[in-house]
Amino acid sequence: MNHNEFVKDAIESYEKLPQERSEIYKRYFVSIPPDIKVLDGAAGAGLGDYKNKILEEFSRFNTKFDVVLGDGILADLHNPLVRMEGPEYLSASLEDHMHKTEEDKYVSYIHAFTDRCVVVDVPDGQKATMNMLMLNSTKPLNVSIFVKVGNNSKLNIFQYFGSDASAHSTLGAIQEIRIGNGSEVEINALHNENSNTVNLSFTKNRIGEDSHLRLNSVYNGASHTRVRNVIEATEKGSKVDVSEVMFGSSEQKFDIGTYIVNRGPHTSASLESKAALMDKSFCIMKGFAKIEKGATKAKSYVHERGILLDKGAKIDGLPDMSVDENDVKATHSSATAPVDPESVFYLMSKGIDEIGVRRLLVSGFFSNSMAKVQSSIMRELSMSVINSKLETKSYGAMPKIDARNLWITADAGESDMFKGHYKYRGD
Amino acid sequence: MILEIKDLYVSIDGKEILKGLNLVVKQGETHVIMGPNGSGKSTLARTIMGHPKSTVTKGDIIVDGKSLAGMTTDKRARLGLFLQFQNPVEVEGVGFINFLHLAKQSSGDTTTSTKDFMKEVKGSIADLKMDEDFIGRSLNQNFSGGEKKKAEVLQLSVLKPKIAILDEPDSGLDIDAIKIVSAEVNKIAGKENLGLLIITHYSRILSFIKPQFVHVMIDGKIVADGGQELIEKLEKEGYDSYISKKSV
Numbered sequence: 001m002n003h004n005e006f007v008k009d010a011i012e013s014y015e016k017l018p019q020e021r022s023e024i025y026k027r028y029f030v031s032i033p034p035d036i037k038v039l040d041g042a043a044g045a046g047l048g049d050y051k052n053k054i055l056e057e058f059s060r061f062n063t064k065f066d067v068v069l070g071d072g073i074l075a076d077l078h079n080p081l082v083r084m085e086g087p088e089y090l091s092a093s094l095e096d097h098m099h100k101t102e103e104d105k106y107v108s109y110i111h112a113f114t115d116r117c118v119v120v121d122v123p124d125g126q127k128a129t130m131n132m133l134m135l136n137s138t139k140p141l142n143v144s145i146f147v148k149v150g151n152n153s154k155l156n157i158f159q160y161f162g163s164d165a166s167a168h169s170t171l172g173a174i175q176e177i178r179i180g181n182g183s184e185v186e187i188n189a190l191h192n193e194n195s196n197t198v199n200l201s202f203t204k205n206r207i208g209e210d211s212h213l214r215l216n217s218v219y220n221g222a223s224h225t226r227v228r229n230v231i232e233a234t235e236k237g238s239k240v241d242v243s244e245v246m247f248g249s250s251e252q253k254f255d256i257g258t259y260i261v262n263r264g265p266h267t268s269a270s271l272e273s274k275a276a277l278m279d280k281s282f283c284i285m286k287g288f289a290k291i292e293k294g295a296t297k298a299k300s301y302v303h304e305r306g307i308l309l310d311k312g313a314k315i316d317g318l319p320d321m322s323v324d325e326n327d328v329k330a331t332h333s334s335a336t337a338p339v340d341p342e343s344v345f346y347l348m349s350k351g352i353d354e355i356g357v358r359r360l361l362v363s364g365f366f367s368n369s370m371a372k373v374q375s376s377i378m379r380e381l382s383m384s385v386i387n388s389k390l391e392t393k394s395y396g397a398m399p400k401i402d403a404r405n406l407w408i409t410a411d412a413g414e415s416d417m418f419k420g421h422y423k424y425r426g427d
Numbered sequence: 428m429i430l431e432i433k434d435l436y437v438s439i440d441g442k443e444i445l446k447g448l449n450l451v452v453k454q455g456e457t458h459v460i461m462g463p464n465g466s467g468k469s470t471l472a473r474t475i476m477g478h479p480k481s482t483v484t485k486g487d488i489i490v491d492g493k494s495l496a497g498m499t500t501d502k503r504a505r506l507g508l509f510l511q512f513q514n515p516v517e518v519e520g521v522g523f524i525n526f527l528h529l530a531k532q533s534s535g536d537t538t539t540s541t542k543d544f545m546k547e548v549k550g551s552i553a554d555l556k557m558d559e560d561f562i563g564r565s566l567n568q569n570f571s572g573g574e575k576k577k578a579e580v581l582q583l584s585v586l587k588p589k590i591a592i593l594d595e596p597d598s599g600l601d602i603d604a605i606k607i608v609s610a611e612v613n614k615i616a617g618k619e620n621l622g623l624l625i626i627t628h629y630s631r632i633l634s635f636i637k638p639q640f641v642h643v644m645i646d647g648k649i650v651a652d653g654g655q656e657l658i659e660k661l662e663k664e665g666y667d668s669y670i671s672k673k674s675v
Contacts, residue, residue: 351504364520
């Protein structure tokens with residue numbers, strides 16, 4: 001199939017919604033309104049000054065970007081470990097997504113409009129950190145990111161997804177992660193697109209023996225977010241931890257589907273999804289855990305939690321599990337509730353106003369997820385955009401570090417993934 | 428500050444709990460309300476702070492001549508009222524120190540630096556013989572009964588209200604802890620000219636915090652007022668005589 005045929009096929013497949021493997025999940029999905037289905041690279045104004053403004057804002061808290069993507073595909077590369085590749089590099093990956101599964105139709109759709117990709121290539125034995133800035137303008141941003149990490153290496157990535165105030169377009173992001181043996185990788189994605197942006201994202205991975213992958217995502221922006229991830233603990237002794245934080249307001253819609261898979265023996269896979277919703281926002285959390293035959297001594301759990309801050313908000317938590325091996329430990333759970341009125345009364349009785357109470361409750365709700373994040377910029381900026389939304393109900397604005405969040409520090413031990421607390425850091 | 432409760436009638440879910448209660452508490456005074464379980468003591472405390480389930484059907488709560496009717500709970504607290512909870516709520520993930528710092532800032536104190544705030548908190552923690560790791564823990568989560576009470580007194584010490592309502596401050600405390608908590612409350616009351624309204628059905632904490640005014644509450648209203656002699660009488664006779672009087 002040539003590229004044009006592929007694109008035509010991908011669009012036709014995509015339009016036969018939904019792309020879901022599970023029969024239950026087929027009944028719960030967020031459709032993308034047709035009028036904002038603009039993946040095909042509509043012409044429009046570029047980023048203009050927005051890119052410079054946002055870079056300047058980040059420089060205030062000493063954050064520089066190794067990669068800047070925007071205006072369709074425009075790349076500023078400032079790191080020797082990162083390079084751009086053309087369509088030929090994608091071909092192998094495309095073959096992986098020729099509708100073998102329902103999600104693959106979705107991935108093919110995004111892929112169909114991606115003609116270049118960013119390759120992050122960390123060789124054996126190297127440590128690296130990098131920041132990536134992905135910006136939407138009126139032109140869509142369709143990006144494929146390949147993260148390749150060798151053996152015994154360490155990599156920490158912070159990705160910020162934003163959009164110009166006037167932007168009305170789609171973010172299509174595909175991320176493929178391949179990790180060797182004995183490596184540690186953390187990838188943090190903070191989505192803070194404006195209310196005219198639609199976010200379609202997909203991540204998949206392969207991981208070598210005794211390696212550890214942490215994926216931390218905060219979805220704060222975009223009118224519609226549809227995410228499909230397939231995250232696997234592939235080889236013996238490998239570990240994957242996925243943390244998803246959704247914070248919604250107005251009429252935002254989130255459809256977050258993540259499969260975690262134990263493939264090798266002695267592997268560990270966890271998924272923790274947390275949603276806090278205001279106004280009339282809506283979130284579906286579809287966490288699916290799969291333990292394959294042969295994954296002896298595997299550990300797996302899916303944990304979904306939600307709080308409803310307003311009566312019009314709605315959460316559907318659909319944890320599911322399929323276990324094909326006997327000698328394993330596996331659990332899944334889901335719980336959603338409105339804010340406890342007694343907690344609100346208690347906090348207000350100490351003089352804290354309603355906004356302050358919400359801020360405490362929401363930051364408390366997300367604190368365990370945040371405490372596990374090693375990237376300080378991810379941790380502090382995430383809580384800043386969340387606090388900003390609590391106070392203004394809007395999102396997608398220029399991010400600003402809120403000094404009130406400097407109280408939060410990461411102190412989550414590896415032995416206890418739910419452990420985490422606030423700690424005094426001084427003036 | 429003067430807190431006046433005038434002919435107060437309060438219902439919860441349609442059931443009348445307070446039935447014409449009158450009380451005046453001034454800053455610097457120590458009052459105690461004693462009464463059996465179910466007499467409405469905790470409802471009174473929560474109503475003063477504006478609990479949304481407490482519906483005032485008649486009467487008024489007045490602070491310095493102004494009615495609290497329609498005032499939100501946080502504004503009542505910022506006037507200088509404080510409630511020590513009988514059963515403090517556990518709030519997942521909210522750091523105790525973050526909560527206390529925000530409460531302190533909300534009280535209008537914007538001049539105390541974070542460093543001085545921490546110094547003050549650590550001083551009170553030492554006075555209350557608490558472990559310093561308290562600072563890093565989530566608000567009331569996995570606290571023992573005694574720790575919860577001490578945490579409330581720690582808040583009292585830092586927030587410096589004008590009138591504090593202590594709802595069963597001794598429940599869950601062993602005798603040593605009662606002495607420690609009482610000493611801290613007495614210290615704050617003396618230093619800050621604090622008005623106290625203590626709610627209890629046992630007299631043991633009153634050996635350590637001496638009230639000037641004693642009130643007996645039965646079935647939603649004050650049925651007797653007096654001084655220390657009333658505590659001694661209750662110790663000997665219990666509440667039966669007041670309950671009998673009511674039924675006659």
